[in-house]
Amino acid sequence: MTDTPQNDEQNMANDTKDTGLDLQDLGDDMAAAMAEQDAAEKAAAPSKSEEASLEAVYDIPVTVSAVLGNTKMHIHQLLKLGRGAVVELDRKVGEAIDIYVNDRLVARGEVVIVDDKLGVTMTEIVKSAK
Numbered sequence: 376m377t378d379t380p381q382n383d384e385q386n387m388a389n390d391t392k393d394t395g396l397d398l399q400d401l402g403d404d405m406a407a408a409m410a411e412q413d414a415a416e417k418a419a420a421p422s423k424s425e426e427a428s429l430e431a432v433y434d435i436p437v438t439v440s441a442v443l444g445n446t447k448m449h450i451h452q453l454l455k456l457g458r459g460a461v462v463e464l465d466r467k468v469g470e471a472i473d474i475y476v477n478d479r480l481v482a483r484g485e486v487v488i489v490d491d492k493l494g495v496t497m498t499e500i501v502k503s504a505k
Contacts, residue, residue: 440475441484441495471498479503 444464456462466472471483474495483499 437476438478440478441486442473442475443486444472 444466446462446464472486473480474482474484480501482497482501484495484497487494487496
């Protein structure tokens with residue numbers, strides 16, 4: 376017996392009966408899943424109008440500060456400080472430092488050295504209190 380389009384359809388129908396799978400339902404489910412994935416990808420990607428509106432703020436300067444720690448002292452103690460003086464801070468070695476953008480705490484991180492300069496690796500993003 377040769378394979379013809381009619382024989383293929385009959386074989387597929389017989390396979391469906393044997394396995395209990397309905398190929399039409401399977402195709403519909405697959406199409407629905409693909410449509411859902413496409414919709415999710417479109418929702419996640421910013422639209423051209425959103426990108427254009429964000430471009431307006433890309434050139435606004437901000438101040439980024441990394442705070443190693445804090446301490447309080449009296450003026451007379453401050454005036455006594457000289458070269459080589461050590462100021463004790465409220466943080467322990469290895470404890471995360473605070474990262475501020477425009478005086479707002481946005482993250483915590485660790486101090487790193489990059490090409491003979493200090494840098495900061497962000498290890499935690501701080502959610503705003505709003």
